[in-house]
Amino acid sequence: MPAILGQNQYGKAEVRIVRLDRATPTHRVKDLNVSVALRGDLADTHLTGDNSKVLTTDATKNTVYALAKKHGIDSTEAFGLLLARHFVDDVPQVREARIRLEEYHWDRIPRNASRSRFVGADEIAHSFVRNGTETRTAQITYNAEQGAEVLSGIQDLVVMNSTDSEFWGFYRDEYTTLKETRDRILATQVTARWRHNRDDLADWDRAYADTRRHLLEAFSETYSYALQQTLYQMGARVIEHRPDIDEVRLSLPNKHHFEVDLEPFGMKNGNEVFYAADRPYGLIEGTILRDGAEPRIPVD
Numbered sequence: 001m002p003a004i005l006g007q008n009q010y011g012k013a014e015v016r017i018v019r020l021d022r023a024t025p026t027h028r029v030k031d032l033n034v035s036v037a038l039r040g041d042l043a044d045t046h047l048t049g050d051n052s053k054v055l056t057t058d059a060t061k062n063t064v065y066a067l068a069k070k071h072g073i074d075s076t077e078a079f080g081l082l083l084a085r086h087f088v089d090d091v092p093q094v095r096e097a098r099i100r101l102e103e104y105h106w107d108r109i110p111r112n113a114s115r116s117r118f119v120g121a122d123e124i125a126h127s128f129v130r131n132g133t134e135t136r137t138a139q140i141t142y143n144a145e146q147g148a149e150v151l152s153g154i155q156d157l158v159v160m161n162s163t164d165s166e167f168w169g170f171y172r173d174e175y176t177t178l179k180e181t182r183d184r185i186l187a188t189q190v191t192a193r194w195r196h197n198r199d200d201l202a203d204w205d206r207a208y209a210d211t212r213r214h215l216l217e218a219f220s221e222t223y224s225y226a227l228q229q230t231l232y233q234m235g236a237r238v239i240e241h242r243p244d245i246d247e248v249r250l251s252l253p254n255k256h257h258f259e260v261d262l263e264p265f266g267m268k269n270g271n272e273v274f275y276a277a278d279r280p281y282g283l284i285e286g287t288i289l290r291d292g293a294e295p296r297i298p299v300d
């Protein structure tokens with residue numbers, strides 16, 4: 001029985017784009033996952049392999065980045081409409097475009113009232129925390145001889161600084177190709193555990209909230225030359241402010257944001273349009289201890 005081609009569509013799925021608006025010192029961020037599907041006069045490529053009407057999926061991805069640079073991303077819907085109209089109105093063989101968008105929402109990290117170099121009344125201009133991702137953890141060990149040990153923690157606290165991060169001066173061997181940068185996005189998904197040196201705190205919820213706040217403040221206030229340095233500052237901040245905590249163990253994946261090369265489209269990126277890669281990622285881990293304390297959180 002002869003076969004016929006039924007409904008079909010194609011495009012690039014899950015284009016991860018972070019668009020920064022750096023027009024003022026108070027940066028705005030749009031973080032989207034965009035999937036493009038195009039329909040139209042596309043029988044030839046399926047039936048004979050004639051690709052003359054195929055707008056490459058690579059070009060659809062580039063379009064997402066280029067239009068984001070050109071027009072900014074005002075709202076998720078408006079950006080989806082812009083893309084859909086572009087593909088249908090400007091590419092003759094495309095009759096219908098379906099754009100699916102997921103937006104990841106970032107809240108600003110509240111400002112520490114005692115520090116003044118940030119603009120805005122009570123928020124930090126370039127530091128963000130993604131809402132709804134984190135989990136609070138606890139591990140209690142008790143035995144009759146040694147009593148109780150309380151490990152508290154947080155998992156998947158996703159944070160980002162849209163500036164105040166550099167990375168340069170690193171060791172180079174024949175396989176090193178990374179370019180040095182004086183201004184990059186620094187983003188990570190914090191997993192932390194901290195060991196209390198007492199089991200009789202009056203308010204564990206408050207201790208947790210306070211420790212979380214110190215981690216966030218240290219992340220956002222550290223002008224960073226390496227995620228390793230930020231890790232140390234985060235742990236040290238907790239040790240300094242929480243006499244009940246002797247040890248902080250941190251695991252920080254470096255959520256890389258690569259500046260998209262927009263030169264082929266006649267545009268300078270200007271540190272505004274990024275490809276948010278999910279893997280591979282750098283993984284920076286370390287324990288920060290109260291001087292004199294022994295590490296006791298088990299190494300995974």
Ligand SMILES: O=c1[nH]c(=O)c2[nH]c(=O)[nH]c2[nH]1
Binds near residue numbers: 178225226227254
């Ligand atoms: O903060 C960083 N630390 C590294 O060790 C590293 N390595 C790398 O490629 N990028 C980065 N960034």
